[in-house]
Amino acid sequence: MTDADVFTNEQLQSSEIPHANDFTFEALEKRYCTLLRIIWFGVYVLILGVNGAIRYLNDNAFDEIASSGYLPLLFAIAAVIAVAGIVVPYLVWRSRGFQLRAHDIHYKHGALWRHVTYLPFCRIQHVEIESGPLERLCKLSTLKFYSAGGGSADMKIPGLGFATAAKIRTVVMSYVSDSADDTRDIQEQPHD
Amino acid sequence: MTALTTLAIYKNSHMIKKLATVLSAPAPLMDLSSVQSDKWQRLSPLSIIYFVIKNVVDTVKGGIQTFAIAPAAILATTGENRWLFFALFALGSSLALIIGSILSYINFKFRIEGNKFLIRSGVFKRKRLTLNFDRIQNIAFREPIYFRPFNLIILALESAGSSAEEVSLGGVPRILGQAIRKHVLEYKESDQHVAEEKINTSSNVDPEIKTTHAEEELLQHPISELVRYGISNNNIWVFAGLLAAFLSQIDDWWLMDIVVDTADNVSAAAGAGLLIIALFIVASIFLILAALMIASVLGAVIVNYNYRLTYADGRFHRTRGLLERQETSLPEVKIQNIIIAQPLIAKLLRRSHITVGQIGFKSKKDNNRSKKFIIPSVQTNFINSLTQRLYVDTTIHQTILSNISKKFIVRHTLFSVMPIALIVAGFWVYPLGWLAVIPLLAPAFAAPLITLRWKRYGYATDDHVGLVQSGFFGLQKTIFPFHKVQSVRMTRTPGQLRHGLATLEIMLAGKTVTIPYMAHEDATHWRDRILYVVETSKEPWM
Numbered sequence: 001m002t003d004a005d006v007f008t009n010e011q012l013q014s015s016e017i018p019h020a021n022d023f024t025f026e027a028l029e030k031r032y033c034t035l036l037r038i039i040w041f042g043v044y045v046l047i048l049g050v051n052g053a054i055r056y057l058n059d060n061a062f063d064e065i066a067s068s069g070y071l072p073l074l075f076a077i078a079a080v081i082a083v084a085g086i087v088v089p090y091l092v093w094r095s096r097g098f099q100l101r102a103h104d105i106h107y108k109h110g111a112l113w114r115h116v117t118y119l120p121f122c123r124i125q126h127v128e129i130e131s132g133p134l135e136r137l138c139k140l141s142t143l144k145f146y147s148a149g150g151g152s153a154d155m156k157i158p159g160l161g162f163a164t165a166a167k168i169r170t171v172v173m174s175y176v177s178d179s180a181d182d183t184r185d186i187q188e189q190p191h192d
Numbered sequence: 193m194t195a196l197t198t199l200a201i202y203k204n205s206h207m208i209k210k211l212a213t214v215l216s217a218p219a220p221l222m223d224l225s226s227v228q229s230d231k232w233q234r235l236s237p238l239s240i241i242y243f244v245i246k247n248v249v250d251t252v253k254g255g256i257q258t259f260a261i262a263p264a265a266i267l268a269t270t271g272e273n274r275w276l277f278f279a280l281f282a283l284g285s286s287l288a289l290i291i292g293s294i295l296s297y298i299n300f301k302f303r304i305e306g307n308k309f310l311i312r313s314g315v316f317k318r319k320r321l322t323l324n325f326d327r328i329q330n331i332a333f334r335e336p337i338y339f340r341p342f343n344l345i346i347l348a349l350e351s352a353g354s355s356a357e358e359v360s361l362g363g364v365p366r367i368l369g370q371a372i373r374k375h376v377l378e379y380k381e382s383d384q385h386v387a388e389e390k391i392n393t394s395s396n397v398d399p400e401i402k403t404t405h406a407e408e409e410l411l412q413h414p415i416s417e418l419v420r421y422g423i424s425n426n427n428i429w430v431f432a433g434l435l436a437a438f439l440s441q442i443d444d445w446w447l448m449d450i451v452v453d454t455a456d457n458v459s460a461a462a463g464a465g466l467l468i469i470a471l472f473i474v475a476s477i478f479l480i481l482a483a484l485m486i487a488s489v490l491g492a493v494i495v496n497y498n499y500r501l502t503y504a505d506g507r508f509h510r511t512r513g514l515l516e517r518q519e520t521s522l523p524e525v526k527i528q529n530i531i532i533a534q535p536l537i538a539k540l541l542r543r544s545h546i547t548v549g550q551i552g553f554k555s556k557k558d559n560n561r562s563k564k565f566i567i568p569s570v571q572t573n574f575i576n577s578l579t580q581r582l583y584v585d586t587t588i589h590q591t592i593l594s595n596i597s598k599k600f601i602v603r604h605t606l607f608s609v610m611p612i613a614l615i616v617a618g619f620w621v622y623p624l625g626w627l628a629v630i631p632l633l634a635p636a637f638a639a640p641l642i643t644l645r646w647k648r649y650g651y652a653t654d655d656h657v658g659l660v661q662s663g664f665f666g667l668q669k670t671i672f673p674f675h676k677v678q679s680v681r682m683t684r685t686p687g688q689l690r691h692g693l694a695t696l697e698i699m700l701a702g703k704t705v706t707i708p709y710m711a712h713e714d715a716t717h718w719r720d721r722i723l724y725v726v727e728t729s730k731e732p733w734m
Contacts, residue, residue, distance in 0.1 A: 017720050121727075132316060148734070176326070
C-alpha cells in the first residue's frame with residue numbers, strides 16, 4: 001500500500017455530520033397526477049373495451065349478464081375502480097418528491113412502503129432526460145441518473161417540467177465536471 | 193413519407209461524405225470542428241440497418257415469449273384466413289420495424305460540447321443524454337459485417353453506468369470515430385498529467401519509492417487446505433442441483449431402472465420392512481452426498497492447485513490451477529468490498545472463504561468478469577490482516593454487532609409465509625376438505641427458521657468501514673469502506689414507521705447490501721455518515 005492510499009481517519013463530532021432531513025421534499029408537477037389518472041383510465045377503458053368487444057362478438061353475452069342478476073355488482077366494481085382512479089394517482093403523486101442538496105439528490109416514492117433514495121452527485125455516471133408521448137402531452141419529462149451501482153442504484157425522477165429537468169441536469173452536470181478535477185488527483189495512482 | 197426520408201437520407205449522405213472528405217484531408221484526425229459545433233450531427237444513413245438489427249435484438253431480448261404471443265393469437269383465433277392474417281401481421285410488423293428504424297435514425301443526433309457528449313434519440317420516448325468525458329471508461333470500435341464495405345463502425349462509449357444503458361453510435365465513419373477517440377483520450381490524459389504533477393508537488397512522494405516494492409507472499413495453500421475448501425464450500429449443492437436436473441431428464445433411462453430394481457430387491461429381501469427401506473434410503477442419500485463431496489473436492493483441487501496469493505505495488509496477484517495455470521492480477525483500488533462466507537461445514541473446520549468484490553458492470557466481450565476472485569479456506573488471522581491491509585486503522589472486527597429487530601420474525605411469518613399458506617389452504621379446501629388445514633401449520637415450521645435467519649443478521653461500523661452479517665445455517669459477512677458506496681436507499685413500511693425501524697439498502701458497484709429492520713436511529717446514522725464520507729472523501733472508488 002502506498003502512502004497516498006492510507007485511509008484518512010479524521011476526528012469528527014457526530015453533530016458535525018449533516019443530517020439528511022426528510023421533510024423538505026419538493027412536490028412533482030401537479031400535471032403528473034393528471035398523467036397518472038390518464039394512464040389509469042386509459043388502461044381501464046382498454047380492458048373494458050376489449051372485454052366488451054369479446055362479449056359483443058359472443059352474441060347474447062350482454063343479455064346473459066343482464067339476466068344473471070350480477071349487473072349491480074358489476075356496476076359497483078366499475079364505480080370503485082373509477083373512484084380509485086381519482087384517489088390512487090393522487091396518493092402516488094403526493095408520495096413522490098425530490099430534494100436537492102449541495103452534494104446529493106434525494107428521491108422519495110411509495111405511498112405505503114416509503115422509499116427514499118440518496119444519490120451523491122459525485123457517483124453519477126451520466127444523466128438522461130426522457131419524455132414519452134403521453135408525458136409530452138402533459139409537458140412532463142423523466143430525469144434519469146445512472147450510477148455504477150447497477151440497475152437498482154439508478155435514480156428516476158418522473159413528473160418534472162421540461163425547464164426543471166433541464167435545470168437540475170445542469171446543476172448536476174456542472175458538479176460532476178467540477179468534482180472530476182478534484183477526484184482525478186487521486187484517481188490516477190502510480191500503481192494503477 | 194418515403195420521398196421525405198429519401199431526401200433526408202440524400203442530404204445526410206451528402207453531409208457525411210463532406211465530413212469524411214474534410215476528415216481525410218491532410219492532418220485530418222484532429223479536425224472535430226463539425227462535431228464540436230453547435231449543429232447536431234447525424235449518423236450515416238446506413239445506420240438504419242444498425243437500428244433494424246438493434247430493434248430486432250432488443251425485442252427478442254425483451255422476451256421472445258411476449259413477442260410470439262401476437263402471431264400465435266392470430267393463428268389461434270382467426271379461422272380459415274389465418275395465413276392471410278398472419279402474412280398481413282408479418283408485413284405490418286416488418287413495415288413498422290423499417291419505419292421505426294428510419295425514424296430512429298432521423299431522431300438520433302449527437303455532438304460534442306466542451307468535454308461532454310450530447311446525444312438525442314428516441315422515437316416515442318425522446319431521450320437526451322449527457323455523458324461527461326471523465327465518465328467514459330473505454331471507447332470501443334465494433335465493425336459489423338454490414339458496415340465493413342462502407343468503412344463505418346459502431347462507436348461504443350462505455351461508462352461505468354449500468355450495463356443496460358450502453359451508449360453506442362452505430363454508423364460513424366471510421367476516421368471520425370478515431371478522431372473522437374483520440375480527442376477524448378487526449379483530454380483524459382492531459383488532465384491526468386496535471387493531476388499527477390499536483391500529486392508530486394503536493395505530497396512529495398519520492399518517485400523511487402512508488403515504483404517497485406518487493407513481492408510479499410500472503411497465502412500459499414497446500415492440497416490439504418484445498419480439500420477443506422472442497423468439503424466446506426457450498427458447491428456440493430450446486431452439484432446436487434445439476435444432478436437432480438440431470439436425473440429428472442432421464443426417467444426412462446437404464447440407470448433409473450437399476451435404481452428401481454435395487455429398491456425392489458431390497459424391499460423384497462427385507463420383506464418390505466419399513467425400517468429396512470428407510471435405512472436403504474438414508475444410505476443412498478449418504479452415498480450420493482459423499483459422491484458429490486468427492487466431486488467438489490476434486491473440482492476445488494483442480495481449479496485451485498498450488499494456490500498462491502501475493503501482493504506487490506498495490507496489486508494482488510493470484511496463481512492457481514492444475515490443468516491450466518491461471519494468473520490473475522487485481523489492483524487494490526478496484527476492490528469494492530470483501531465477502532467472508534462461512535458455510536456450516538466451514539464453521540466446523542474453522543475456515544472461511546473470501547470473495548473479493550469488484551466493479552460489477554458487464555462488458556459483452558469481457559468474459560473474465562465472471563471469474564470471481566475467491567480466496568479459499570482462510571483463518572481469522574488472515575482475514576484480520578487482509579482487512580487491516582485494505583482499510584488501515586479499522587477497528588471493525590472489535591466492534592460489537594448490533595442486532596436487527598425481532599419484528600423481522602413477526603413480519604416474515606405473518607406477511608410472507610402466512611398468505612402463501614392461506615392461498616394453498618384455499619385451493620385445497622375443495623378437493624381435500626378438512627385436510628386443507630395442514631398448510632396453515634407452515635408458519636409454525638417456518639418461524640424457527642426465520643428466527644435463525646434473524647439471529648444471523650448483524651451490523652457494525654467504525655464510521656469508515658461497514659460490516660453487515662447475514663446467513664441462515666452458515667454466516668456471511670460483507671465488509672465495505674463507506675467511500676466506495678454508490679447510493680443509499682431507506683425503506684419504511686407502515687409497521688416499521690410505528691416501531692421506529694427501517695430497512696437500509698447500500699448500493700456498491702456490483703453489490704447491494706441490505707440491513708432489514710434496523711433501528712431507524714442507526715439507519716439515519718449510517719445514511720448520514722455514508723453520504724458525508726462519499727461527498728468529502730478524496731479516495732478513488734475505482
